Amino acid sequence: MPELLVIVLKLVLVAAAFAVLPLLVGQAEHKVMAHMQGRLGPMYAGGFHGWAQLVADGVKFAQKEDVVPAAADRRVFKLAPGVAIVPYLLVLVVVPVGPGGQVALDLGPGLFFALAVMGVGVIGAIMAGWASANKYALLGGMRVAAQLMSYELPMVFAAASVAMAAGTLSLGGIIEEWRWWWLPWQAIGAVVFFVAGLAELRRPPFDMPVADSEIIFGPYTEYGGLRFALFILAEYAGIVVLCALTAVLFLGGWKGPFLDTGLGWLWTLVKVFGLSFVVIWLRVSYPRMREDQLQKLAWKYLVPLSLVQLALTGVLKVAL
Amino acid sequence: MSPAHLWLTNAAPSAFPRRPQYGIMGLVGRLPGGGLAKGLAVTLRTMTRRSVTRQYPEVQPDLPPRSRGVIALLEENCTVCMLCARECPDWCIYIDSHKETLPAEGGGRARTRNVLDRFAIDFALCMYCGICIEVCPFDALFWSPEFEYAEYDIAELTHEKQRLREWMWTVPPPQAHDPAAEPPKEIAAAEKAAARAARTSRNGPPATGAPTTGTPTTGPPAGESPSDSPGGGRP
Numbered sequence: 001m002p003e004l005l006v007i008v009l010k011l012v013l014v015a016a017a018f019a020v021l022p023l024l025v026g027q028a029e030h031k032v033m034a035h036m037q038g039r040l041g042p043m044y045a046g047g048f049h050g051w052a053q054l055v056a057d058g059v060k061f062a063q064k065e066d067v068v069p070a071a072a073d074r075r076v077f078k079l080a081p082g083v084a085i086v087p088y089l090l091v092l093v094v095v096p097v098g099p100g101g102q103v104a105l106d107l108g109p110g111l112f113f114a115l116a117v118m119g120v121g122v123i124g125a126i127m128a129g130w131a132s133a134n135k136y137a138l139l140g141g142m143r144v145a146a147q148l149m150s151y152e153l154p155m156v157f158a159a160a161s162v163a164m165a166a167g168t169l170s171l172g173g174i175i176e177e178w179r180w181w182w183l184p185w186q187a188i189g190a191v192v193f194f195v196a197g198l199a200e201l202r203r204p205p206f207d208m209p210v211a212d213s214e215i216i217f218g219p220y221t222e223y224g225g226l227r228f229a230l231f232i233l234a235e236y237a238g239i240v241v242l243c244a245l246t247a248v249l250f251l252g253g254w255k256g257p258f259l260d261t262g263l264g265w266l267w268t269l270v271k272v273f274g275l276s277f278v279v280i281w282l283r284v285s286y287p288r289m290r291e292d293q294l295q296k297l298a299w300k301y302l303v304p305l306s307l308v309q310l311a312l313t314g315v316l317k318v319a320l
Numbered sequence: 321m322s323p324a325h326l327w328l329t330n331a332a333p334s335a336f337p338r339r340p341q342y343g344i345m346g347l348v349g350r351l352p353g354g355g356l357a358k359g360l361a362v363t364l365r366t367m368t369r370r371s372v373t374r375q376y377p378e379v380q381p382d383l384p385p386r387s388r389g390v391i392a393l394l395e396e397n398c399t400v401c402m403l404c405a406r407e408c409p410d411w412c413i414y415i416d417s418h419k420e421t422l423p424a425e426g427g428g429r430a431r432t433r434n435v436l437d438r439f440a441i442d443f444a445l446c447m448y449c450g451i452c453i454e455v456c457p458f459d460a461l462f463w464s465p466e467f468e469y470a471e472y473d474i475a476e477l478t479h480e481k482q483r484l485r486e487w488m489w490t491v492p493p494p495q496a497h498d499p500a501a502e503p504p505k506e507i508a509a510a511e512k513a514a515a516r517a518a519r520t521s522r523n524g525p526p527a528t529g530a531p532t533t534g535t536p537t538t539g540p541p542a543g544e545s546p547s548d549s550p551g552g553g554r555p
Contacts, residue, residue: 032367035366035367035371036363036364036366036367037363038366038369038371038372038373039371039373040371040373040375043375281360281363281364282360284363285359285360285362285363286356286359
């Protein structure tokens with residue numbers, strides 16, 4: 001029975017991380033964005049520098065009426081937030097945080113699983129856009145779909161490059177194989193993977209699908225209350241998952257210059273939060289890209305760059 | 321380079337001519353994609369600096385002394401001339417008064433004077449133009465930087481003379497004159513009068529009974545009497 005206990009404990013830990021980490025990233029975004037704009041950000045909720053702002057937001061969302069538009073496709077409309085958020089939880093299950101089996105599920109084709117499931121999260125937004133019976137939501141949903149089509153390709157190429165270098169699809173195995181000189185070797189792939197991941201999460205500057213100045217809030221226009229909160233939570237969970245995957249694939253996961261046997265999970269956390277800071281930083285610094293610029297970036301820059309990375313990886317792998 | 325590529329490079333639109341930049345950021349800005357790095361540098365630098373937010377309810381704002389917060393009334397100076405009420409562009413000043421008769425001292429006609437019964441300003445209508453303060457010939461109206469007088473009902477924004485009088489305590493003293501400016505008219509006139517008085521007294525005071533041909537020896541000329549400086553009668 002202890003084996004079952006360990007599994008339950010791991011799943012509880014994953015669920016806890018899934019509940020806490022996105023909130024931490026969200027709060028960090030409030031404060032970091034504010035200070036980057038010369039503001040203070042939330043200061044009241046919870047008493048000390050607004051630490052409980054997101055809790056207060058959650059309480060507010062929970063109090064709101066659950067409205068479904070009359071013309072909406074009720075079942076799809078209600079299902080969409082779940083479809084948006086559950087995949088990220090599933091990806092977290094296979095992400096290793098430390099050496100020696102510190103992973104909820106050590107899946108052989110873990111990389112394949114993670115990328116495939118992450119793509120499903122986008123379906124939630126497309127479902128929301130289609131089921132809302134709203135032209136803005138539909139436009140946003142179409143943009144989400146177009147974005148997924150163009151950015152999934154460079155993302156998979158970049159991830160494939162790492163898998164090729166490591167010779168395994170297992171996320172734990174990739175970290176085991178990882179050496180420090182992979183940083184320059186896989187640098188292009190890392191940038192392509194991170195940027196494409198941002199675009200897939202529809203984070204600024206790739207937030208064309210929810211461009212509030214032109215299509216209100218895209219696929220989420222008709223949502224309110226808890227369902228809307230789930231979409232927002234999915235966005236922040238997506239940030240955590242993307243940063244965790246980037247850390248695992250390109251930054252060596254639990255490996256660090258020191259203390260990486262006992263406190264490897266701490267290195268993973270540090271890398272995830274560092275990358276999350278970059279996600280917020282990019283959001284504050286750059287304006288939203290136009291739809292055609294967005295597609296151009298994917299097809300004219302990221303896809304060729306990821307192919308270059310693949311070739312580089314292949315050549316070096318054969319030569320070594 | 322086609323315009324469609326502008327977003328990925330640091331090519332500035334022609335409306336914003338580029339300044340020559342030196343140092344490390346100038347170098348970075350000239351590299352391809354350097355504009356992106358400069359954008360990141362700006363936000364990061366801002367994050368390390370103090371934010372400009374004023375935490376108002378906790379910390380009082382340090383307003384400049386001439387802030388137009390509210391209009392205060394120095395009731396003692398008001399003569400009910402009604403100029404303010406008549407000049408007010410949106411008619412937000414209400415004045416009621418009655419005449420009071422003072423018995424004449426030592427016979428003659430009884431004197432009358434105006435007594436202010438009501439002086440109210442409707443701050444829901446007031447547009448803070450300050451014309452009433454400008455036109456008041458007796459320095460009865462002043463700007464106060466006080467601004468915390470919000471009410472829940474629009475009718476309660478009509479403030480009576482008691483409240484307006486209380487705001488007088490928040491009126492800051494008049495600012496000092498610019499060191500290079502010419503002296504105020506009152507002081508200049510007083511100095512001129514004093515100098516003239518000193519001159520006539522040096523020339524010899526007129527003998528009693530002797531016919532004098534000069535001007536009156538003391539006292540400033542009519543119309544140039546040194547009056548109180550603005551707010552001089554203030555408590």
